[in-house]
Amino acid sequence: MNVTIVDYNSGNISSVINSFKEVAQDKVNIEVTSDLNKIKSSDKVVLPGQGSFKSCVDALNIINGLSDTLNEFAIMNKKPLLGICVGLQMFADVGYEETETKGLGWISGKVAKIDNQNGKYKLPHIGWNQINIVKDSKIFKDVENNSHMYFVHSYEFIPNDKSVISATTDYSSNIVCSVEKENIFGTQFHPEKSDKIGLKIIDNFINL
Amino acid sequence: MLKNRIIPCLDVKNGRVVKGINFVDLKDAGDPVEQAKIYSDGGADEICFLDITASNENRDIIYEVVEKTSKKCFVPLTVGGGIRSVEDINKLLNCGADKVSINTAAVENSKVVVDSSKKFGSQCIVVAIDAKKNGDKWEVFTHGGRNNSGIDALEYAKKMEENGAGELLVTSMDRDGTQVGYDIDLMSKISSKVNIPVIASGGVGNLDHLVDGIKLGKASAVLAASIFHYGKHSVKEAKEYLDSKGIPVRI
Numbered sequence: 501m502n503v504t505i506v507d508y509n510s511g512n513i514s515s516v517i518n519s520f521k522e523v524a525q526d527k528v529n530i531e532v533t534s535d536l537n538k539i540k541s542s543d544k545v546v547l548p549g550q551g552s553f554k555s556c557v558d559a560l561n562i563i564n565g566l567s568d569t570l571n572e573f574a575i576m577n578k579k580p581l582l583g584i585c586v587g588l589q590m591f592a593d594v595g596y597e598e599t600e601t602k603g604l605g606w607i608s609g610k611v612a613k614i615d616n617q618n619g620k621y622k623l624p625h626i627g628w629n630q631i632n633i634v635k636d637s638k639i640f641k642d643v644e645n646n647s648h649m650y651f652v653h654s655y656e657f658i659p660n661d662k663s664v665i666s667a668t669t670d671y672s673s674n675i676v677c678s679v680e681k682e683n684i685f686g687t688q689f690h691p692e693k694s695d696k697i698g699l700k701i702i703d704n705f706i707n708l
Numbered sequence: 709m710l711k712n713r714i715i716p717c718l719d720v721k722n723g724r725v726v727k728g729i730n731f732v733d734l735k736d737a738g739d740p741v742e743q744a745k746i747y748s749d750g751g752a753d754e755i756c757f758l759d760i761t762a763s764n765e766n767r768d769i770i771y772e773v774v775e776k777t778s779k780k781c782f783v784p785l786t787v788g789g790g791i792r793s794v795e796d797i798n799k800l801l802n803c804g805a806d807k808v809s810i811n812t813a814a815v816e817n818s819k820v821v822v823d824s825s826k827k828f829g830s831q832c833i834v835v836a837i838d839a840k841k842n843g844d845k846w847e848v849f850t851h852g853g854r855n856n857s858g859i860d861a862l863e864y865a866k867k868m869e870e871n872g873a874g875e876l877l878v879t880s881m882d883r884d885g886t887q888v889g890y891d892i893d894l895m896s897k898i899s900s901k902v903n904i905p906v907i908a909s910g911g912v913g914n915l916d917h918l919v920d921g922i923k924l925g926k927a928s929a930v931l932a933a934s935i936f937h938y939g940k941h942s943v944k945e946a947k948e949y950l951d952s953k954g955i956p957v958r959i
Contacts, residue, residue, distance in 0.1 A: 551829035686781040
């Protein structure tokens, strides 16, 4: 099996690579590339993302044909894809970080700044927070409710259809921190930095 | 609920831990990779390396250390010490650091903070402030505490937030190494001034000091070195103690 981590200059992805390689060992081949043919032929795709919504969308669009290839992979061919952090946020129709920016439009909704309630909540939301699992998601197999995950973000994904939400976390409000829509998965937290329980989520995705 | 973080810090010189854990089960007491792994297995919320390598020739060694550590530790890794440029930051991130902590370069050229937070995102840019009390204010020091910039620490903290820092690592130079506790006044003033998380550092001698840093100093995270060295306290003990005092921690 081939799992491809999409390398589109979206910031620091070395931790994502390290964690997937740790979980995969020799059983699964982990590719790190933006090569369209390799993405097309892989079994699963990981879409990481750091920095701003706009910078990630821009970086994705600079690579000719990448967003079409991802669209073909996830929407037309319905193969498993995992978005992490801004990778998840880009599933939305639109994001409002820096300036209004069009997303991939895979899961209808928007990405907006977390309400800090006049400074009551510090932003970025950095650190370990518990997840409240609201839907049985395949990537949460053997992951207990209220497990701690590592977060670092200032913006949140607000999907229109609440049935895609698989987990939320409590910070200022109930922030959506995991989604599952058919073959598309996303986590706002960083499984690659969430210790053993995070690696379990990666393992679940690899073994889908 | 967001938990308060406990961050053990290791001083690394020429690729070896200078002050470190002196546990009996440790094969090599000077190996940063092995020590970082012990901390992360013990429940550390993040790991911090401070590179105190003096000579420029040996600077590259830290990259190798970071690369090896990031393949073993799956909690966030922050690396500070000697970072001068956006290119230095790029190299550390590529080696597997999750965040970098910038000190002197941020004072001398704030463009480094602006440019790097734009390029890599605020989430990985920590500005480290070494502050020393002078009268009724605190001044920012650079070059490992050797040079006084004369800059007011509170104003500087606000400016660094505006420049794109994602977190501030605030060290009281008056308290550092004394084991008498954090400078609570400094921590709470800076924490109230900015809307980004503050990591308290400098002066921890016992577990009550960690409690004070969070409760009174309003810090989001507490960094400590010496109490975790030589097995005086484990990270697990520290977390259980904080939990018993009603502070939310990840256990």
